[in-house]
Structures are given as structure tokens and as C-alpha cells.
Amino acid sequence: MRHYDAVVIGTGPAGQKAAIQAAKLGKSVAIIEKGSVLGGAQVNTGTVPSKALREAAMHLTGAGKRGLFGESYRVKKTITIRDLVSVSQQVIRNEWEVIREQLDRNGVDLLWGKAHFEGPNLVQIVGPDHAEMVTGDVFVLCVGTRPATPDHVPFNDNNILTSDSFLQVDRLPRSLIVVGGGVIGTEYACIMATLGVKVTLVEGRPKLLGFIDSEISEALQFYMRREGVTLRLGEKVDRIYEIPEEERQNTNGSGGPQVVAQLESGKTLKAECLLYAIGRQGVCGDLGLDNVGVAYDDRERLSVNERYQTSVPHVYAAGDVIGFPSLASTSMEQGRRAMCHALGTEIENWNTELFPYGIYGVPEISMVGKTEEQLTDEGIPYEAGIASYKEIARGQLLGDEFGMLKVLIHQENHTILGVHAIGSGATEIIHIGQAVMAHGGKAEYFINNVFNFPTLAEAYKVAAYNGLNKLAHV
Numbered sequence: 001m002r003h004y005d006a007v008v009i010g011t012g013p014a015g016q017k018a019a020i021q022a023a024k025l026g027k028s029v030a031i032i033e034k035g036s037v038l039g040g041a042q043v044n045t046g047t048v049p050s051k052a053l054r055e056a057a058m059h060l061t062g063a064g065k066r067g068l069f070g071e072s073y074r075v076k077k078t079i080t081i082r083d084l085v086s087v088s089q090q091v092i093r094n095e096w097e098v099i100r101e102q103l104d105r106n107g108v109d110l111l112w113g114k115a116h117f118e119g120p121n122l123v124q125i126v127g128p129d130h131a132e133m134v135t136g137d138v139f140v141l142c143v144g145t146r147p148a149t150p151d152h153v154p155f156n157d158n159n160i161l162t163s164d165s166f167l168q169v170d171r172l173p174r175s176l177i178v179v180g181g182g183v184i185g186t187e188y189a190c191i192m193a194t195l196g197v198k199v200t201l202v203e204g205r206p207k208l209l210g211f212i213d214s215e216i217s218e219a220l221q222f223y224m225r226r227e228g229v230t231l232r233l234g235e236k237v238d239r240i241y242e243i244p245e246e247e248r249q250n251t252n253g254s255g256g257p258q259v260v261a262q263l264e265s266g267k268t269l270k271a272e273c274l275l276y277a278i279g280r281q282g283v284c285g286d287l288g289l290d291n292v293g294v295a296y297d298d299r300e301r302l303s304v305n306e307r308y309q310t311s312v313p314h315v316y317a318a319g320d321v322i323g324f325p326s327l328a329s330t331s332m333e334q335g336r337r338a339m340c341h342a343l344g345t346e347i348e349n350w351n352t353e354l355f356p357y358g359i360y361g362v363p364e365i366s367m368v369g370k371t372e373e374q375l376t377d378e379g380i381p382y383e384a385g386i387a388s389y390k391e392i393a394r395g396q397l398l399g400d401e402f403g404m405l406k407v408l409i410h411q412e413n414h415t416i417l418g419v420h421a422i423g424s425g426a427t428e429i430i431h432i433g434q435a436v437m438a439h440g441g442k443a444e445y446f447i448n449n450v451f452n453f454p455t456l457a458e459a460y461k462v463a464a465y466n467g468l469n470k471l472a473h474v
């Protein structure tokens, strides 16, 4: 039986970085994967395919360039699912190779099969054609999540779909109901609307993306409505069912409605497909955690302390399995930090407050730090400095007249408390604000330093002037 200093379960972003960190610290490490491919949700069903789909949609429809070339600008008249999928498959294959090479290069043992704890330090791995046992001193559980699929929704892989099965659909539906205005629902609603699909989004709360700054979500909602998306906010779905085939053919013909969503308010929505995206569910139930003494909640997720340690000291967890924010970006860093602590290597920064969020809707959104609502609730005095992309030469060059950057500035000491961006490059330029915040920088930093011209980064300077000018008049 092989013994390892560290054993990681799951090859998603959390697991990859945990395993490589152990190898870099000179430890023997194994990583276990139950699927047939590497990379978890990030590479196969989540981040990469959805972003590849978005890039393809943006490129093929010319969206984002319409401010420059006119509303009717379109690169390709008819877009097939093949156009979209081919881009995504190429990127996914490349990611598999990159992960494989990184693991090999660092001497991480990759063990294929489903991991199951047989004792506190003993794991059985059952693969497609073999089974083996390994022991480990420390474990990092990075098993991720799967889409929540409540029993009352008749999922069928054809027209009532989760975000996993949505990627397998071989046609572009003419109409789509999206249930859930969280990150997945919002991103796919935007992508599909860009492709010309008639989208209706139902969200139980009064706004999309509950955790983002309200001004930004209002701007997003305005843009989505302008692109033809119907938003049913503050509404919940009561019942979802397929229209029987006979009725469909008799009344609608092909491409017509196939699915009905009845809302609690009494409204009836019909569309060719429905995407159900109301959150994700853990997969800890069949890990054998009873044999270790680690408990999981009713959604099969794990609780950890600030060092990513479960209630059993040698067992750590990172990534989606520990809940919010459930991002590939944060999962990687959680995995790395968990492994460092497990192997007795302290790292300097345990701060999670500057973890950024990137939401790849159309338009793109990003944030770091506090929202206006949080600052108000916490009684922190601030002023908002705003730059509209209309005032930025690069915004004009890109044809993005809609974007904006908002910098929240402490009223007294002028430190930066939060940065919120919507529009082209939002997920990139956010890191400028993040770096300044990490170093305790003030709004004056943006005024007193020169930025390349023309860049979107210039928006920081304009926002800082705007905020400080307002403060001068307080």
C-alpha cells in the first residue's frame, strides 16, 4: 500500500493548487480523480465552457462592437451550435494537457478512481478497472459540487436542463426560460440573449446577483432589458412541466414552446428550453466521511475554520465544497492555503476580504471590497467616485459607451473601500483597485500617478477626481 505525506481528492482548481503546493514543499502527494477527465467543473462544465461560449457569442455576433459599428453589425449571420462548441472543445482539450503536464512536472501522483475513506488516514480508490488503498498524513478534500436538481423539477437533458446538461444541447433554442438570477443564470441569460435567443429570467429576489452593488445590478438589468431579456424579479417558480409532444406538434410546430413554468404569482411562461440554476449541491455523501468523523450539512457541504481545517485536524477542505464564494479563482487560493497550513508552512496573508468577483455577463461585471449597501449598513462614511466609459478615450475606441467604474472612497482618510466595474475589461481592471487596496492606498494614488493612454485604467483617475471633488464640497 502506498503512503503519502498529503492526499488531495478532486482535480478541480482547488485540488490542483493544493497538490502542486505540497509538491513544491518537497512532500510526496497524490491527487485522486473519479471522473474520466481532469479539471472538475472549472474545465469541463463550468468556467471554461461557459466563458468559451461567451467569447464565441461575442465574437460571432459582433456584440460589444455595436457602439462602434452600429446596431446592425454582425460578424456571422447564422450561428450554429457547432460554431460555439468547437471553440469550447479546443480550449478544454488544451486545459487537460496543461493540468496533466503541471502535475507530472511537479511529481504529483495522479490516481484515477472514486475516493472513499475507510478510516481516518486510509482511502480506497475504485477506478474503472482496478481498486487500491492509499494512506496519507493529511488530506485536502476538493470534491466540488453539482447542480441542485430538486425532485419536483422533471429534468430530461433535452429541454429542462441544468447548467451541466445545457452544454450538451445540440441546437440553439429560439426561446429560453432561466430560473435563478445568480451568477450562472445571469451569465447564460446574457450569452443566449446575445445570440438572439428570446430569454425570460425568473429570480426570487428583487434584483439580479444579490451580492453585488445595487447601482451595478441596476445598470446590468437596464442593459439586459435593452437587449430584449424579460426579467421577472421577485417571482418564484411554482411548477415546471413539459408540454406533451402531441400538443406541441399540433399547436406549435418545431422551434415552438416545449416547456411551461408556472409562477407563484399565477403567470405562465412558455419556451423551447428551460435552464434551472438556483444553486449547487455538495457531493460529500458518498466520501465515507463517517469513517473519519467529519460531518457535512444537509446540502452535503463542509464547514471549515479560517485555515480551511474541518473538525478533524488532519482533514482540510477547499473550493466549492466549503460554500460561498464558490469561484474557480478563490478555490485555487483556498486549496493552496489549506495545504500550506496542513504541512505546517505559515503564509503571510489569510485575508479573504480582497478576493475579487468576476461575472461574465454581457456586459462584464467585477468587484472587490465593500458595496455601497455594506458600507451604509456598517456606518462607514464614504463617497463614490464614478467614471463613465463615455469619458474615457479607450471606452470610445472600444465602442463601449455603457461601461462605468465606481471607486468607493473613505470620506475622512480617502482609503479605497471598494471598487465596482461594469463594461469591457471590468474583470481585468478590477485588479488595479485590488492592488491599491491591499497596500492601504488612497484615492490620491490615482491622481498622482500617470496611466498609459488610452487605456480603461484611466477610469481610475477620472473616478478618483470625481470622488475627491465631491468630497471637497462635503
Ligand SMILES: Cc1cc2nc3c(=O)[nH]c(=O)nc-3n(C[C@H](O)[C@H](O)[C@H](O)COP(=O)(O)OP(=O)(O)OC[C@H]3O[C@@H](n4cnc5c(N)ncnc54)[C@H](O)[C@@H]3O)c2cc1C
Binding pocket: 009, 010, 011, 012, 013, 014, 015, 032, 033, 034, 035, 038, 039, 040, 041, 042, 043, 045, 046, 047, 048, 050, 051, 113, 114, 115, 116, 142, 143, 144, 145, 163, 184, 283, 286, 287, 318, 319, 320, 321, 326, 327, 328, 329, 330, 331, 358, 360
Ligand atoms: C456554469 C459555471 C460557470 C462558472 N464560471 C466561473 C467563472 O467564470 N469564474 C470563476 O471563478 N468560477 C466560475 N465557476 C465556478 C467554478 O467552476 C468553481 O468554483 C470551481 O470549479 C470549483 O473548484 P473545486 O476545485 O472546488 O471543484 P470542482 O471544479 O467541482 O472539482 C471537483 C473534482 O472533484 C472530483 N471528485 C468529486 N468527488 C470525488 C471522489 N469521491 N473521488 C475522486 N474525485 C472526486 C470531481 O470529479 C471533480 O473533478 C463557474 C461554475 C459554473 C457551474
Ligand SMILES: NC(=O)c1ccc[n+]([C@@H]2O[C@H](COP(=O)([O-])OP(=O)(O)OC[C@H]3O[C@@H](n4cnc5c(N)ncnc54)[C@H](O)[C@@H]3O)[C@@H](O)[C@H]2O)c1
Binding pocket: 179, 180, 181, 182, 183, 184, 185, 186, 187, 202, 203, 204, 205, 209, 210, 235, 236, 237, 277, 278, 279, 280, 324, 325, 326, 327, 328, 358, 359, 360
Ligand atoms: N463568473 C463566476 O464567477 C461564476 C459563474 C457561474 C457560476 N459561479 C458559481 O457557481 C455557483 C452556483 O451558481 P448559481 O447561479 O446556480 O447559484 P446562486 O446561489 O448564485 O444563485 C441562485 C439564485 O437563484 C435564486 N432562486 C432560488 N430559488 C428560486 C426559485 N424557486 N425561483 C426563482 N429564483 C430562485 C436565488 O435567489 C439566487 O439568486 C455560485 O456560487 C457561483 O459563485 C461563478
